[in-house]
Amino acid sequence: MRTRAILGSILASASVLIVGYQAGTTVTMANGISVTESSTSAGSTSGTTASGPADGTYTGSSVNTRYGAVQIQVTIASGSISEVAALHLTNADGRSVQISNHAAPILRSEVLGSQSARVSNVGGATYTTQAYLASVQSALDQAGA
Amino acid sequence: MTTEVRPRPSRALRHTGTTVADYRRNFSRRARLSDLLVMALWTSGATAAALFLASGGIDQFTSVAETVTSIGIVAGLVGTDFILVMLVLAARISIIDRTIGHDRAIAVHRSLGKPALYLLLAHGLLLLVGYGLSSGINPIAEIGPMLALPDMPLAVIGLGLLIVVVVTSIMAVRRRFSYEGWHLVHVLSYVAVAFALPHQLSVGGILSEGSGQRVYWIALYVLALGGIVTFRFVEPLVSSLRHRVRVAAVTEIAPGVTTIQFDGHALRGLGASGGQFFIWRFWAPHTWWHSHPISLSAMPTDNSARVTIRDLGKGSAQLSTVPVGTRVSIEGPYGLFSTTARTSGKLTIIAAGIGVTPVRALLEHATFAPGEATILLRASTPEETYHWDEIKAIAAAKGATCLVMVGHRPRGIDTWMSEADAARGVTLTSAFPDITDSDVYLCGPSTWLDLVEADVRATGIRPHQIHTERFDW
Numbered sequence: 001m002r003t004r005a006i007l008g009s010i011l012a013s014a015s016v017l018i019v020g021y022q023a024g025t026t027v028t029m030a031n032g033i034s035v036t037e038s039s040t041s042a043g044s045t046s047g048t049t050a051s052g053p054a055d056g057t058y059t060g061s062s063v064n065t066r067y068g069a070v071q072i073q074v075t076i077a078s079g080s081i082s083e084v085a086a087l088h089l090t091n092a093d094g095r096s097v098q099i100s101n102h103a104a105p106i107l108r109s110e111v112l113g114s115q116s117a118r119v120s121n122v123g124g125a126t127y128t129t130q131a132y133l134a135s136v137q138s139a140l141d142q143a144g145a
Numbered sequence: 146m147t148t149e150v151r152p153r154p155s156r157a158l159r160h161t162g163t164t165v166a167d168y169r170r171n172f173s174r175r176a177r178l179s180d181l182l183v184m185a186l187w188t189s190g191a192t193a194a195a196l197f198l199a200s201g202g203i204d205q206f207t208s209v210a211e212t213v214t215s216i217g218i219v220a221g222l223v224g225t226d227f228i229l230v231m232l233v234l235a236a237r238i239s240i241i242d243r244t245i246g247h248d249r250a251i252a253v254h255r256s257l258g259k260p261a262l263y264l265l266l267a268h269g270l271l272l273l274v275g276y277g278l279s280s281g282i283n284p285i286a287e288i289g290p291m292l293a294l295p296d297m298p299l300a301v302i303g304l305g306l307l308i309v310v311v312v313t314s315i316m317a318v319r320r321r322f323s324y325e326g327w328h329l330v331h332v333l334s335y336v337a338v339a340f341a342l343p344h345q346l347s348v349g350g351i352l353s354e355g356s357g358q359r360v361y362w363i364a365l366y367v368l369a370l371g372g373i374v375t376f377r378f379v380e381p382l383v384s385s386l387r388h389r390v391r392v393a394a395v396t397e398i399a400p401g402v403t404t405i406q407f408d409g410h411a412l413r414g415l416g417a418s419g420g421q422f423f424i425w426r427f428w429a430p431h432t433w434w435h436s437h438p439i440s441l442s443a444m445p446t447d448n449s450a451r452v453t454i455r456d457l458g459k460g461s462a463q464l465s466t467v468p469v470g471t472r473v474s475i476e477g478p479y480g481l482f483s484t485t486a487r488t489s490g491k492l493t494i495i496a497a498g499i500g501v502t503p504v505r506a507l508l509e510h511a512t513f514a515p516g517e518a519t520i521l522l523r524a525s526t527p528e529e530t531y532h533w534d535e536i537k538a539i540a541a542a543k544g545a546t547c548l549v550m551v552g553h554r555p556r557g558i559d560t561w562m563s564e565a566d567a568a569r570g571v572t573l574t575s576a577f578p579d580i581t582d583s584d585v586y587l588c589g590p591s592t593w594l595d596l597v598e599a600d601v602r603a604t605g606i607r608p609h610q611i612h613t614e615r616f617d618w
Contacts, residue, residue, distance in 0.1 A: 005180035012184050013191030020195025024203070066201055067350060094294045094348040095276075102280075124210070124279035 419510025515544025
């Protein structure tokens with residue numbers, strides 16, 4: 001093989017990889033976990049208790065990850081979390097769908113069990129867990145928990 | 146070795162047409178293009194890896210599980226890129242054929258086969274391990290969830306087919322198959338490539354909808370498959386319909402050696418240069434399902450062409466009984482064993498056995514000044530001197546020197562010469578004093594050709610002056 005071809009290949013390949021790397025860094029900064037304030041509380045607040053969360057249904061913020069957005073809805077009844085429902089889960093690709101389908105029920109029962117957004121990470125679903133809990137927390141904040 | 150034809154000095158014609166400067170120019174243009182092709186090959190591989198970096202950068206290497214998964218994905222991208230490059234190389238795309246020749250394209254195609262397969266196997270294994278690590282289960286247990294992903298079963302079948310295709314192409318294994326059987330298996334690679342595509346677009350996030358990566362990737366597929374459709378199906382079809390080639394005569398010129406004469410329309414328009422081959426398909430009951438790469442044994446006229454074949458396998462034996470009037474479809478012309486590859490003014494040709502056929506057309510087509518071409522015809526026995534009379538006549542008419550050497554190679558000594566000539570101390574440079582200033586065309590059976598080629602290289606000639614064509618598949 002000729003020197004020109006070898007040098008050309010190395011140069012071209014290196015530039016392509018550097019451009020790819022640069023593009024990737026930009027994407028990472030934009031696609032870290034970011035919260036979009038699209039939450040609208042659908043709380044039918046009845047205001048029965050003075051302290052603690054108000055009863056109602058609260059929609060958490062939509063939290064973006066590189067695998068897709070996550071948005072959770074929390075229902076408060078008699079001052080405690082009675083239902084946690086996923087409006088949107090990471091679904092950018094088949095693998096993400098599989099991961100969020102696996103993680104969502106675990107996270108739901110842990111949030112219901114601990115009555116808070118302070119639960120442990122689900123293995124293999126770090127992005128989904130973080131986004132899920134961030135969205136739950138924003139719903140709880142709206143409820144005044 | 147005897148000299149049969151010597152150029153007559155009195156008839157020295159000033160030769161016009163292509164000059165040495167033109168050869169040089171053509172050669173450097175081909176060399177430039179060839180370097181560009183090499184660069185395109187490696188850069189496409191790097192681009193495949195860059196697609197991954199662009200989708201999330203170095204962040205995807207933070208944990209062990211992520212790192213394993215990421216390397217697995219890159220292996221898949223690069224492996225698939227190699228497979229697509231292989232398709233392009235096998236598509237007989239005219240610019241690639243004119244630049245590096247069909248033989249070299251196929252040689253690169255072959256050399257990519259195993260690396261591509263290893264990368265794709267690594268892709269599968271690394272992802273099982275990576276997904277397993279992140280879910281906290283072992284790789285074997287990960288097979289279930291993996292297959293539950295949409296499009297994954299199809300991709301696994303595709304990989305299985307690819308393994309079959311590559312394994313049947315490993316030389317030791319390939320020898321056990323007939324060409325036809327091997328080719329049938331090889332066609333499965335199209336199915337493998339098609340089956341792999343859906344999972345690439347749906348399972349991973351790299352090529353997700355709306356991404357630039359997805360656009361690039363689909364463009365790659367379109368380019369590779371488009372190249373195949375255009376150059377292996379559309380162009381041959383158009384050319385076959387236009388030139389309306391039919392078998393005009395089949396003549397046995399020696400035991401097991403047959404010439405097939407064709408009728409056709411505007412055959413000069415094919416633009417074949419001497420020494421090139423076509424891929425022929427004879428639409429007769431026993432031969433239609435198999436195509437044959439065969440060199441022209443004479444330059445085509447407007448309405449006729451000719452090939453000469455020897456029974457080398459079942460397929461070519463059947464060709465000697467193909468009925469007159471049979472329609473023939475053609476693909477070509479292909480190959481750089483032709484006048485297009487000239488780099489010098491002088492010409493040296495050495496051909497053995499049935500290898501004389503392309504050389505006969507080459508000598509007919511080549512331009513050279515009288516006295517500047519030497520051709521050596523080699524046969525084991527006097528019965529194998531196919532077309533020698535024709536070649537001698539062309540040599541006499543164009544002022545080339547024609548040498549002949551008949552006799553078996555000696556046992557136990559590695560030489561391409563006959564026993565008598567080897568014993569007499571004939572050497573390449575005694576037969577061809579100007580060899581290092583000339584283009585050397587070598588054609589014949591592989592084992593013999595390897596010996597000549599080694600001998601020619603030993604003269605210190607520059608590699609681009611050597612042109613070879615091996616007669617075996």
